[in-house]
Amino acid sequence: MGYGISAPEFNYDDYKDKNGNDIDIKGKILVVMRYSPGENDPHNNSFEKYEPSRYKTLAARDGEAAGIIFITGPQSGEDVLQKMRYDNVMQNAGLPVISCKREIIENIFRDNGLDLSKIQSDINETKTSNSFVLNNARAYIETDVEPVDAKTNNVIGFIEGSDPVLKNEVIVIGAHKDHLGYGLYGSLAKGNDKQIHNGADDNASGTAGLLEIAQKISANKKKFSRSVLFIAFGAEEAGLLGSAYFVKSKLFENYNIAAMLNMDMIGRLNDNKLIIYGTGTSSVWNNSLDKINSSYNFNITKNPEGFGPSDHSSFYTKNIPVLHFFSGTHADYHSPSDDIEKINLDGEVKIVDMVYDIAKDLDNMKSKPDFIKVVSQGNENRSMGNVKVYVGTIPDYSYQGEGMKITGAKEGSPADKGGMISEDIIIKFGNKDVKNIYDYMYAMGEFKPGEEAEVVVLRKNEKVTLKIVLGSR
Numbered sequence: 014m015g016y017g018i019s020a021p022e023f024n025y026d027d028y029k030d031k032n033g034n035d036i037d038i039k040g041k042i043l044v045v046m047r048y049s050p051g052e053n054d055p056h057n058n059s060f061e062k063y064e065p066s067r068y069k070t071l072a073a074r075d076g077e078a079a080g081i082i083f084i085t086g087p088q089s090g091e092d093v094l095q096k097m098r099y100d101n102v103m104q105n106a107g108l109p110v111i112s113c114k115r116e117i118i119e120n121i122f123r124d125n126g127l128d129l130s131k132i133q134s135d136i137n138e139t140k141t142s143n144s145f146v147l148n149n150a151r152a153y154i155e156t157d158v159e160p161v162d163a164k165t166n167n168v169i170g171f172i173e174g175s176d177p178v179l180k181n182e183v184i185v186i187g188a189h190k191d192h193l194g195y196g197l198y199g200s201l202a203k204g205n206d207k208q209i210h211n212g213a214d215d216n217a218s219g220t221a222g223l224l225e226i227a228q229k230i231s232a233n234k235k236k237f238s239r240s241v242l243f244i245a246f247g248a249e250e251a252g253l254l255g256s257a258y259f260v261k262s263k264l265f266e267n268y269n270i271a272a273m274l275n276m277d278m279i280g281r282l283n284d285n286k287l288i289i290y291g292t293g294t295s296s297v298w299n300n301s302l303d304k305i306n307s308s309y310n311f312n313i314t315k316n317p318e319g320f321g322p323s324d325h326s327s328f329y330t331k332n333i334p335v336l337h338f339f340s341g342t343h344a345d346y347h348s349p350s351d352d353i354e355k356i357n358l359d360g361e362v363k364i365v366d367m368v369y370d371i372a373k374d375l376d377n378m379k380s381k382p383d384f385i386k387v388v389s390q391g392n393e394n395r396s397m398g399n400v401k402v403y404v405g406t407i408p409d410y411s412y413q414g415e416g417m418k419i420t421g422a423k424e425g426s427p428a429d430k431g432g433m434i435s436e437d438i439i440i441k442f443g444n445k446d447v448k449n450i451y452d453y454m455y456a457m458g459e460f461k462p463g464e465e466a467e468v469v470v471l472r473k474n475e476k477v478t479l480k481i482v483l484g485s486r
């Protein structure tokens with residue numbers, strides 16, 4: 014099956030034979046090469062977006078293939094097995110997928126009078142597919158995916174407020190305490206050797222800030238009328254799992270939370286530039302921030318959005334005003350080189366002092382801050398390849414069932430306008446079944462901004478069909 018790619022824009026389709034006839038893959042096991050016919054041109058590989066095995070898997074599943082055997086083609090270098098590993102998504106691919114030494118496949122081809130190396134170089138040179146059915150071969154695949162559950166925790170501290178009434182309102186101050194260990198999924202480290210990711214900025218900086226503020230509030234207890242809850246979240250890097258767990262817990266229901274302040278990566282203050290997310294989630298934030306910043310003089314970039322790639326997002330989905338403090342990304346992000354030597358200690362102290370002052374200012378307010386749903390500015394979540402259309406869904410990474418569950422739709426986004434709501438589980442997008450977030454992203458990629466997509470969601474176990482007019486970003 015060549016590279017397992019259908020790329021209509023390049024008139025290239027591995028699901029056809031070399032004469033352009035469809036190949037019926039139903040019930041068959043596909044032998045698919047890694048990468049793409051564009052791989053020899055690393056600087057201008059127009060096929061790049063089709064290379065991920067998640068994409069190839071979706072295409073095979075659509076045609077009801079029985080399974081996939083991935084090999085590294087003879088023209089693609091050493092005969093190495095593709096790593097199959099956890100990629101932040103808890104759902105399986107929907108069909109068995111294995112990685113196999115090409116030597117085994119080459120032998121089978123040879124027995125059928127075929128030269129795998131020649132077939133690959135022809136495809137690469139002519140950019141024409143050359144797929145066929147191997148009648149003289151059988152394969153039997155058995156895969157056993159065993160999820161390994163690991164336990165982690167949120168660490169919580171509580172200081173009761175001094176006012177008999179206001180103490181029932183709670184200010185949450187949070188920072189995630191986990192990082193990537195020896196890499197996990199999400200490491201940007203190059204090379205194969207196992208290196209510890211200390212995460213000095215991400216997020217020892219926020220965790221240290223949390224402890225400092227807890228210490229300071231504890232020493233000034235009587236000055237705080239409201240109660241303060243300190244949470245060091247676990248499993249943020251795996252998809253905000255710790256904070257998602259917390260906002261679904263009984264504990265959460267028992268607190269009347271006034272606002273949430275989050276610190277994630279506050280150790281690399283550069284040029285005095287501080288980024289603050291969530292400034293649109295309450296009408297009090299702008300004044301409060303400007304007032305307090307007059308004694309710090311940070312060069313602040315305000316981002317009104319309450320959704321974002323850290324734990325404040327979980328609280329925002331529960332209609333709680335949030336602020337998230339961030340000193341900006343850098344070359345050591347998610348790498349073993351994110352170490353203490355590179356921390357701007359004075360800068361971090363300044364940021365932590367400011368977060369404390371904001372907590373104090375919040376506590377001085379007579380009533381708790383109002384909550385505002387922020388009208389979305391566009392901008393789909395990060396790093397999912399070349400998707401240009403915009404829907405505005407917020408995935409729930411803690412969901413383990415089939416489909417893609419959302420924690421919400423951004424206010425005013427195409428998803429919101431089309432009627433998608435929190436806890437919907439997307440099971441079909443256009444004509445594609447959606448079993449996980451990757452399916453969803455690829456299905457979305459087949460549309461253009463302005464087009465209408467029919468989307469099927471499960472809402473309280475009932476199928477609901479929605480029409481979403483896609484936006485652009």
Ligand SMILES: [Zn+2]
Pocket residue numbers: 189215216249277278323
């Ligand atoms: Zn982080």
